[in-house]
Amino acid sequence: MTNTYARSHRFSVAPMMDWTDRHCRAFHRTLTQNALLYTEMVTSKAIIHGDRDRLIGYNACEHPLALQVGGSEPDELHRVAKIAEDYGYDEINLNCGCPSDRVQSGSFGACLMREPQLVADCMQALREGSSLPATVKCRIGVDDQDEEAALFALVEACKAIGITTFIVHARKAWLKGLSPKENRDIPPLNYELVYALKRAHPDLTISINGGINTIDEAETHLKHVDGVMLGRKAYHEPALLGQVDQRLFGGSADVDPFTALNLYRPYIEAQLEAGEKLTHITRHMLGLMHGLPGARAFRRILTVDSIAEGAGLEVIDRATDAVYAATESIRLRQQDYALQQASAD
Known part of the structure; x- marks a missing residue:
């Protein structure tokens, strides 16, 4: 693990389907050398059976770089972890937060919030499949779940098998009755619950995601958690990434x-x-x-x-x-x- 990766969770750019491809990531890297970048979510089946170089190939300039995988079958994820390590990724991340119809039909993504023990089994497979750090990106719950109970159950099940890093999108995912677009704004964000998770588990690395629009807001969140992840705002207004290294990592100057x-x-x-x-x-x-x-x-x-x-x-x-x-x-x-x-x- 490089020193750059070890501290990169302080600020990261979210994995976004159809957006954070290799060209996007190489572009974002010109603006920040320290932020952790993520691939688009790639399913475990695609990685195993598809054109790997096209799906998960990348340019060396993109490090530190995490591969986000979608899947719920531990045997597949075990194989994917080894592939990710062979490709030289710095981290492998399991998607437990995407609410799209495609993900629901595959029984992974946000659906996994209902099955904390299955998530723990998947994370165990990722850990055993390679030496890469294995992390979880999740929601605070889905549909009618109690948010606190759902989030803490998933985190604690994964913590029990040695997972230490969680990126939490602080909005519940609605799998029925809302489109993924509508779910960007409904229901309300619950940042306080993510802060409470960190207070309850100070030994874990907790990053927060959802509705964060400025570096000022990121600095405020960092008073309560270990890291901040930006998504759409970083994509649509990438110049703000030019402030990240100086303000959040102690660099010498902004990149215009x-x-x-x-x-x-x-x-x-x-x-x-x-x-x-x-x-x-x-x-x-x-x-x-x-x-x-x-x-x-x-x-x-x-x-x-x-x-x-x-x-x-x-x-x-x-x-x-x-x-x-x-x-x-x-x-x-x-x-x-x-x-x-x-x-x-």
Whole structure:
């Protein structure tokens, strides 16, 4: 285990289906060197029987990196743990929180909140299958479960077989009557229950997830728990990741969006040379300039121009130039206004 991984749970980016692919993770790594990154959830069956390099391959720049797996059959998970170790992951994580129909039909994800002993059996299989740290990402309960009873039962069953790290999404998952999209806001978050879990088990590493939108909020949560995980906010406004290393890990300086783009260029160039399409890379960058002059033009250029056959780095240059131009235009208008005020005086 590297020193970087050992402290990386202080801040992590959530595993998100169709979003946190290898291009997204390589991009996020330009903004933070210390945060723990997660793959999209990959099912145990897919890892065993599918195209592994396509499903779980990654670039070395992505470390520290965790593989999130979906499954509920200990024998399969035992095999997957060894595969993950052979691929060089820093951690393997079991998904006990996703409420999607696909996951429900496979009897894993958030469904596992109802079966704490099965989760413990799955985690035992992951531990025995490799030397990787095995962790759990869970909800505080599902449907009509008592939140405290459900969360504590799952954590304590896993703790009994040696699991020490839990990432808790502080919202109950509703598997009936709500879509996954609706479940993002309903029912209410219960951060206090996650804090109580940490107080009851001070020897465990507890990270909190759900509804966290700023680094200020992350710092507040870190007064009560060991780590914070951001999901959609980190994806849609990735520039906030540029604050993470300085504010949460004691680094020397923030990483601004323009520096991140320069750091990302060699990766993009290598991917294009390998035959990847630019649009598969730039779709993860659309929110990078959020809040800056020219952000809309940046998004439009990347969205429209990146789909053209043979599109390359020049598209990113045009998008970046649009931000520079908008910023300069505002600067000149402010300068003219200042001169006019000075003349009036």
